[in-house]
Amino acid sequence: MNGAQHILEAFHRHNISTVFGYPGGCIMPLYDALVDDVGVEHVLCRHEQACALAADGYARASGKLGVCIATSGPGATNLITGVANAHRDSIPMLVITGQVPSGLIGTDAFQETDVLGMALGIVKHSYLIDNADELPAILEEAMELAEGGRPGPVWIDIPKDILLTEVAQAATPTEQKPARAQTDITDALAMLRSAKKPLLYSGGGVSLAHAETAFREFAEASGMPGVVTLKGIGNAGKHNPNDLGMLGMHGSRAANKAVDECDLLFVVGARLDDRATGKLDGFAPNARMIHIDADAAEINKLRPADTALRGDLNSILEAFTKALKDAPLKIGDWQTLCKTWCTTGGFHTADNEEALAPITGPAFIRQMSRITPDDTIIACDVGQHQMWVAQHYHFDHPRHHLTSGGLGTMGFGMPAAIGAQFADRSSTVINVTGDGSFMMNAQELATIRRYNLPVKLIVLDNQCLGMVRQQQELFYNNRESQINLDDNPDFVAMARAFDIPALHIERTDQIRRGIETLLAYDGPMLLHVSISREENVWPIVKPGGSNKDMIDEPRRTNANKEQVA
Amino acid sequence: MSQPREASKPSYTLNCRMAHEAAALERLCQVVRIRGFRISRMNMESAGGHLDIALTLEGSRPISMLQSQLEKLHTVASVDLELGDRVQSCSA
Numbered sequence A: 001m002n003g004a005q006h007i008l009e010a011f012h013r014h015n016i017s018t019v020f021g022y023p024g025g026c027i028m029p030l031y032d033a034l035v036d037d038v039g040v041e042h043v044l045c046r047h048e049q050a051c052a053l054a055a056d057g058y059a060r061a062s063g064k065l066g067v068c069i070a071t072s073g074p075g076a077t078n079l080i081t082g083v084a085n086a087h088r089d090s091i092p093m094l095v096i097t098g099q100v101p102s103g104l105i106g107t108d109a110f111q112e113t114d115v116l117g118m119a120l121g122i123v124k125h126s127y128l129i130d131n132a133d134e135l136p137a138i139l140e141e142a143m144e145l146a147e148g149g150r151p152g153p154v155w156i157d158i159p160k161d162i163l164l165t166e167v168a169q170a171a172t173p174t175e176q177k178p179a180r181a182q183t184d185i186t187d188a189l190a191m192l193r194s195a196k197k198p199l200l201y202s203g204g205g206v207s208l209a210h211a212e213t214a215f216r217e218f219a220e221a222s223g224m225p226g227v228v229t230l231k232g233i234g235n236a237g238k239h240n241p242n243d244l245g246m247l248g249m250h251g252s253r254a255a256n257k258a259v260d261e262c263d264l265l266f267v268v269g270a271r272l273d274d275r276a277t278g279k280l281d282g283f284a285p286n287a288r289m290i291h292i293d294a295d296a297a298e299i300n301k302l303r304p305a306d307t308a309l310r311g312d313l314n315s316i317l318e319a320f321t322k323a324l325k326d327a328p329l330k331i332g333d334w335q336t337l338c339k340t341w342c343t344t345g346g347f348h349t350a351d352n353e354e355a356l357a358p359i360t361g362p363a364f365i366r367q368m369s370r371i372t373p374d375d376t377i378i379a380c381d382v383g384q385h386q387m388w389v390a391q392h393y394h395f396d397h398p399r400h401h402l403t404s405g406g407l408g409t410m411g412f413g414m415p416a417a418i419g420a421q422f423a424d425r426s427s428t429v430i431n432v433t434g435d436g437s438f439m440m441n442a443q444e445l446a447t448i449r450r451y452n453l454p455v456k457l458i459v460l461d462n463q464c465l466g467m468v469r470q471q472q473e474l475f476y477n478n479r480e481s482q483i484n485l486d487d488n489p490d491f492v493a494m495a496r497a498f499d500i501p502a503l504h505i506e507r508t509d510q511i512r513r514g515i516e517t518l519l520a521y522d523g524p525m526l527l528h529v530s531i532s533r534e535e536n537v538w539p540i541v542k543p544g545g546s547n548k549d550m551i552d553e554p555r556r557t558n559a560n561k562e563q564v565a
Numbered sequence B: 001m002s003q004p005r006e007a008s009k010p011s012y013t014l015n016c017r018m019a020h021e022a023a024a025l026e027r028l029c030q031v032v033r034i035r036g037f038r039i040s041r042m043n044m045e046s047a048g049g050h051l052d053i054a055l056t057l058e059g060s061r062p063i064s065m066l067q068s069q070l071e072k073l074h075t076v077a078s079v080d081l082e083l084g085d086r087v088q089s090c091s092a
């Protein structure tokens, strides 16, 4: 068995059934081996960036390892954005690239790039294989590393000659570094019990640790009002009465208010990212902090924790739940106060009832949230539409909301939706995108068509780079610069060119019908939604500003000040 | 002619032990740089399958933050901070 065949055999043994890739010179031995292999489905995307982003979407939706493959040189450089995206959001991913033959490394050979050097800052770990006999052990180690502890992408760069060399069969199990754990909850529990206004602050770490159930039971047992980060959306489920929704730059006034007022922050699987905390100086000024995370390096990174617990979130949360079920917290007044804030300072804006009125992003997403089935997976792109989804769509599970949080990668949505649909063939998968983001990976319409994936595409078209336009309007004296997209192609015609049916809507009374048509269609379909160019995402905190200084939609400012004072 | 003096930043010595792999030093230095420290002196010895690297670093951020980031690297076995005549040890 040569190196290439061994890789496929290892995939098979690890139940890796789907991989995303694109062939080329130095990876050809692996593609040759694929011709014979029956156990692994290779998905040919139309750009390596999309391969990596599809592997990322696959991993997010399934909780399993995502795998992407490319050739050396331009294949590897094209992967970079997708791998960085996975790195910033701690997504388990195995990246395999072909490299020029060992003897040519360092000679500026055709399609040679220093992949190991180039990728250092965007991987959890990486390897350049220089001995075929090491391949089996490295593969095992890489898969374990990618998924273990705080997950992340692991990249193996393999010279072409090594793919062709016979390798020894047995993979010697490698020694893993023992994770440092700190799981005694005694101090944290005492701190929690002494708090009068404790607030649960959760992030993407919950689902990364597969701790969704443990988290939900804990949230219910504690009764703590909760806020979530962008990646934590869905943690509490749709029906938790104490959920205040997303905090931060585009969070709800209620969520930011609760952070400002609480006397204890109970942080679970979140890294206190600047988009969530705003200026750290003014963040949760009256609160002590309990920080629970799998990654020791997150603790005390940005704000010192009064008590920290490191390790498996499942067992830590279960210990709290047990203690709280025996003796619940007495925080009724605080719960009531937070609910009042939620009523007056949540993401509620009245829908426009006028049939002929132009569609607004928030109104569209709210309607979508009402109509779509509970297990719908939404893969967003980046921009205003992404924030409207985060604010107005009610998610019941964090794996239903695929969003590029750390890197904010325009073009993430369509490949991620493709990956998610491969991970879950029966659920409805919808890519909500903007007119700018759609064009970043539009070539993937061909992948959707080729595999006849029933992915639904919704383009919220405001004829501009809306999020940039909004910040130019608010923070740069409305000096618009390079955001105009009024010469967009005809998206409906474009979809049809890929043999994907498409519809266009522009009036409020067409929203419901449009979404229902999309959902009813047995196959891929695109819905092109013209929305107002001037609509903004509200509220907003100025980048670098304090969450306390949220700016509200001007016409609501006075009313809100009175209500959430 | 005397040079203008830079405002001096705290200086630390870290002793790292890591596996002798292809990109070991680059990996270490990349983390040091991106986490806000400057290497003012570096000594490396290779012994058996590992490297012992002594780094003298300058930076205004808490050194513990860098230490915990370095410990996370898969091929780093230990990172010890020299505190005068004491050593604060952390096995990764």
Ligand SMILES: Cc1ncc(C[n+]2csc(CCOP(=O)(O)OP(=O)(O)O)c2C)c(N)n1
Residues within 6 Å of the ligand: A381, A382, A383, A384, A385, A386, A408, A409, A410, A411, A433, A434, A435, A436, A437, A438, A460, A462, A464, A465, A466, A467, A468
């Ligand atoms: C690859 C990439 N380039 C640039 C940006 C900066 N950026 C963030 S949002 C945005 C505008 C997105 O426009 P569109 O997809 O139309 O969404 P809208 O904000 O209009 O809803 C830009 C350019 C980015 N996040 N990603």
Ligand SMILES: [Mg+2]
Residues within 6 Å of the ligand: A383, A434, A435, A436, A460, A461, A462, A463, A464, A465, A466
């Ligand atoms: Mg747009």
